[in-house]
Amino acid sequence: MEISTILPILFIVAMDVILFVIDRRNKIIFRGRNKYGIIVPVMVAVFIVVTIASKSFVLNAYNIILLIAILPIAVLGNKSGLTEKGILLNSYVAIWQKIESYSLDEEASRYVLLYKTNAGVRRIYFKKENIEEVRKYLSRAINYKHYRR
Structure with missing residues (x-):
């Protein structure tokens, strides 16, 4: 893998870890709901669908790792x-x-x-x-x- 393929994966994984740590440190006593809380999960799902549906999508290890790394962003950090x-x-x-x-x-x-x-x-x-x-x-x-x- 080249540096241009490793950097996006590292950035996304670091973001996943930061959101996970923030969610773990702050235990919710009373759950609320954000008015626009559905936007991030929908955007992640649309991104994944558009990426897979594109003609230039090739099923290789890099693309699979990238799509799997993006999935936690849809649920983490949305509380x-x-x-x-x-x-x-x-x-x-x-x-x-x-x-x-x-x-x-x-x-x-x-x-x-x-x-x-x-x-x-x-x-x-x-x-x-x-x-x-x-x-x-x-x-x-x-x-x-x-x-x-």
């Missing part, structure tokens, strides 16, 4: 919810001290947690069944002065 350290959204943890304000509002058949950090305003959706427990957990984790009605 959202509340953790002990902060709010996890797509493998990015906003720690409790960095959250400037938050609000918990009802939307149709679910609740949305809007929180503001220096990176902007983010949203996580929760099921109605867990909302009281989520409120209690947020009141303990974040100071009440940040809550905005």
Whole structure:
């Protein structure tokens, strides 16, 4: 194998390892859902299908290793919810001290947690069944002065 074939595989495997470590370190207490959480798995699936369907696709070891290395990206790094350290959204943890304000509002058949950090305003959706427990957990984790009605 040449260096031009080894570098993409190393980059993808390193990304897989980093996403796996982030997911393992941040145990989710209350699982949430990102509004656009389905985009990454769909993009990975479309990429694999287009790659296999292309006329220039050759079934060799390099292509098989590359396609297998890309598969974990579809499921890793796509989790959202509340953790002990902060709010996890797509493998990015906003720690409790960095959250400037938050609000918990009802939307149709679910609740949305809007929180503001220096990176902007983010949203996580929760099921109605867990909302009281989520409120209690947020009141303990974040100071009440940040809550905005």
